[in-house]
Amino acid sequence: xxxxxxxxxxxxxxxxxxxxxxxxxxxxxxxxxxxxxxxxxxxxxxxxxxxxxxxxxxxxxxxxxxxxxxxxxxxxxxxxxxxxxxxxxxxxxxxxxxxxxxxxxxxxxxxxxxxxxxxxxxxxxxxxxxxxxxxxxxxxxxxxxxxxxxxxxxxxxxxxxxxxxxxxxxxxxxxxxxxxxxxxxxxxxxxxxxxxxxxxxxxxxxxxxxxxxxxxxxxxxxxxxxxxxxxxxxxxxxxxxxxxxxxxxxxxxxxxxxxxxxxxxxxxxxxxxxxxxxxxxxxxxxxxxxxxxxxxxxxxxxx
Amino acid sequence: xxxxxxxxxxxxxxxxxxxxxxxxxxxxxxxxxxxxxxxxxxxxxxxxxxxxxxxxxxxxxxxxxxxxxxxxxxxxxxxxxxxxxxxxxxxxxxxxxxxxxxxxxxxxxxxxxxxxxxxxxxxxxxxxxxxxxxxxxxxxxxxxxxxxxxxxxxxxxxxxxxxxxxxxxxxxxx
Numbered sequence: 159x160x161x162x163x164x165x166x167x168x169x170x171x172x173x174x175x176x177x178x179x180x181x182x183x184x185x186x187x188x189x190x191x192x193x194x195x196x197x198x199x200x201x202x203x204x205x206x207x208x209x210x211x212x213x214x215x216x217x218x219x220x221x222x223x224x225x226x227x228x229x230x231x232x233x234x235x236x237x238x239x240x241x242x243x244x245x246x247x248x249x250x251x252x253x254x255x256x257x258x259x260x261x262x263x264x265x266x267x268x269x270x271x272x273x274x275x276x277x278x279x280x281x282x283x284x285x286x287x288x289x290x291x292x293x294x295x296x297x298x299x300x301x302x303x304x305x306x307x308x309x310x311x312x313x314x315x316x317x318x319x320x321x322x323x324x325x326x327x328x329x330x331x332x333x334x335x336x337x338x339x340x341x342x343x344x345x346x347x348x349x350x351x352x353x354x355x356x357x358x359x360x361x362x363x364x365x366x367x368x369x370x371x372x373x374x375x376x377x378x379x380x381x382x383x384x385x386x387x388x389x390x391x392x393x394x395x396x397x398x399x400x401x402x403x404x405x406x407x408x409x410x411x412x413x414x415x416x417x418x419x420x421x422x423x424x425x426x427x428x429x430x431x432x433x434x435x436x437x438x439x440x441x442x443x444x445x446x447x448x449x450x451x452x453x454x455x456x457x458x459x460x461x
Numbered sequence: 462x463x464x465x466x467x468x469x470x471x472x473x474x475x476x477x478x479x480x481x482x483x484x485x486x487x488x489x490x491x492x493x494x495x496x497x498x499x500x501x502x503x504x505x506x507x508x509x510x511x512x513x514x515x516x517x518x519x520x521x522x523x524x525x526x527x528x529x530x531x532x533x534x535x536x537x538x539x540x541x542x543x544x545x546x547x548x549x550x551x552x553x554x555x556x557x558x559x560x561x562x563x564x565x566x567x568x569x570x571x572x573x574x575x576x577x578x579x580x581x582x583x584x585x586x587x588x589x590x591x592x593x594x595x596x597x598x599x600x601x602x603x604x605x606x607x608x609x610x611x612x613x614x615x616x617x618x619x620x621x622x623x624x625x626x627x628x629x630x631x632x633x634x635x
Binding site for chain 2: 168169171172173175176177178179180181182183188191192195199202203204205206207208209211212213214215216387389391393394424425426427442443444445461
């Protein structure tokens with residue numbers, strides 16, 4: 159197709175879009191519009207493109223206020239790692255042995271002897287072993303965020319089969335029975351499992367499932383670590399995954415009865431200090447039937 | 462040296478403002494679409510759009526205003542698409558436009574694309590730009606725009622066509 163054809167089609171698409179924008183289109187206009195669309199697939203593409211650009215332009219003015227101070231945090235030179243480890247059952251067993259722990263729905267932060275800072279998410283247990291040569295921590299289960307103070311001794315966290323060594327850094331670790339994950343907020347962390355060793359940087363994560371190390375992947379750390387802000391943020395996350403995460407924060411089961419519903423991506427935000435209202439928030443936030451049968455059982459069903 | 466905690470960032474602004482205006486936003490959207498389920502979807506879409514751009518929103522003083530504008534724009538897009546749906550619903554490539562529950566993802570442009578979009582809009586002829594912004598951002602009709610700019614609705618339409626042509630040309634791949 160020649161560029162003059164392209165220009166002509168672009169102009170026609172613009173005319174149609176501008177005409178239909180203003181609610182004064184007659185049934186005859188709509189019929190002519192339809193005829194025009196049917197004439198050529200290029201017409202459909204051109205119209206769809208304008209529709210897309212129009213949608214994007216709906217929030218464009220924010221860009222004129224662009225901030226140069228984007229993610230100041232990342233320039234401060236600290237680093238963060240997330241490690242997630244064992245399941246709830248195991249956690250209850252080991253909790254008495256842990257130096258630092260939280261119950262369901264709790265978050266807490268602690269200053270460690272080396273002036274590093276430890277922040278625990280819900281149902282998390284961490285033990286500590288510091289000596290003259292090393293700083294070792296073990297995450298039994300849950301999720302912990304470490305802001306590591308500079309020190310000559312290495313700072314190492316084990317979670318499941320992963321061992322994360324902060325290289326002057328802040329990071330987060332999480333662990334369940336079957337999976338452990340390290341998320342790095344700043345700087346670099348060395349993660350080892352078995353004989354493998356990888357270095358991951360800010361905004362990256364790596365996990366191990368059944369002892370196998372995943373590829374290094376990018377994460378939106380602000381969303382992933384939103385619990386540090388006292389909230390849980392899910393962006394276009396399958397409902398079943400959201401529910402799985404929410405169950406960590408609240409006693410009682412939440413069951414999605416329908417697989418297709420479970421796969422539906424949802425965007426939701428919860429205040430972790432109000433975990434008891436999770437069913438109410440779900441009710442407001444998703445197009446589904448949310449039924450609280452007892453304080454211990456909530457069912458989510460298709461409408 | 463201790464790392465700075467995430468709590469020093471401004472992330473909370475977008476979320477905090479969203480919470481404070483959430484019911485107003487829902488009311489505004491509902492007054493247009495008259496459907497609770499669509500309203501719930503559009504409230505989430507509105508949040509998602511601003512959340513995806515939160516780093517660009519750090520210095521914005523009137524976040525609440527952006528939420529309300531964006532929500533209203535999404536509601537009016539929804540209305541317009543509902544009007545067109547009977548005409549285009551069976552065209553595969555336009556299905557997502559006719560869909561009464563559009564997912565926000567289809568509009569989530571990358572930051573660079575948005576920056577480019579802003580440049581293209583800035584570079585439009587002055588009248589075309591005014592018309593485009595009054596329509597897209599302020600949600601005015603051609604009659605209202607014409608009154609404000611002292612031109613006829615038909616002239617407003619012509620400027621809009623120019624604006625949309627520039628938009629397509631400026632945003633072509635490359």
